[in-house]
Amino acid sequence: MTINFDPIFSGMQNGPDKINLNFNEVKTELERMNGDVVTIPKEQFTALNGTNLDPNIRNGCIFKFNNFAIVSFHMYVKVTMKGWTDREAVSIPKSYVNGYSKFEMFGDHRRYGFDNDGAQFEIDFHLDTGTLSIYTRDAEWDNKGAAINVSGILYN
Structure with a gap:
């Protein structure tokens, strides 16, 4: 938080006005920090590449501030994949993360x-495509299920 206050001293001309200006600076900064909460509807999550996405266990929130956003995605998937395989599994509309x-x-x-x-x-979220990928490491997955929870920060 960066606020520039006007110095105020005893007996100064327009002192009460300067106090009010400083108060307004604090108020403006606190309002900016409140941010916005954007909820991603479960229907906006799309299964990719043969991933089975549980229709009831998927949600996302983006907490947007002026210069950054905090994201949180939750879903349950089932996939069939060979070991040591990486693939995109779920997407959200890229418009939710535009600007970062x-x-x-x-x-x-x-x-x-x-x-x-x-x-x-392993899981990863790819900002450039709005997709979440799964990497199976050494285990082969035969319609295995996984709870996917991704939280992080978007910024420039």
């Missing part, structure tokens, strides 16, 4: 366990 040039995921890209077998997989 970089994405940094919170936490590790690697996820562990689904169907109680402890297999590892």
Whole structure:
């Protein structure tokens, strides 16, 4: 938060007006920080490349501020893939992330366990295409399910 205050001193001319201007600066900055919340309807998530996307377990929110946004996507997928395979699995309309040039995921890209077998997989969100990809690591997936949770920051 960057606010530039006018200095105020005892007995200055227009002191109350300067105090009011400083107050308005603080108010404006706090309003800017409130941001907007954009909810991505579950119908806007599209399964790609043979991915089965649970119709009821998919949602997303984007918390937009002036210079950045925080995103959170959640979904459950089932896929059949060979080991060490990377593919795009789910997309959202790119218009939700327009205006940003970089994405940094919170936490590790690697996820562990689904169907109680402890297999590892990696996920990534591709800002340029609005797609989420799955990388199967060494396990072959035969209609395996995975809960996908992606959170991160969009910025320029």
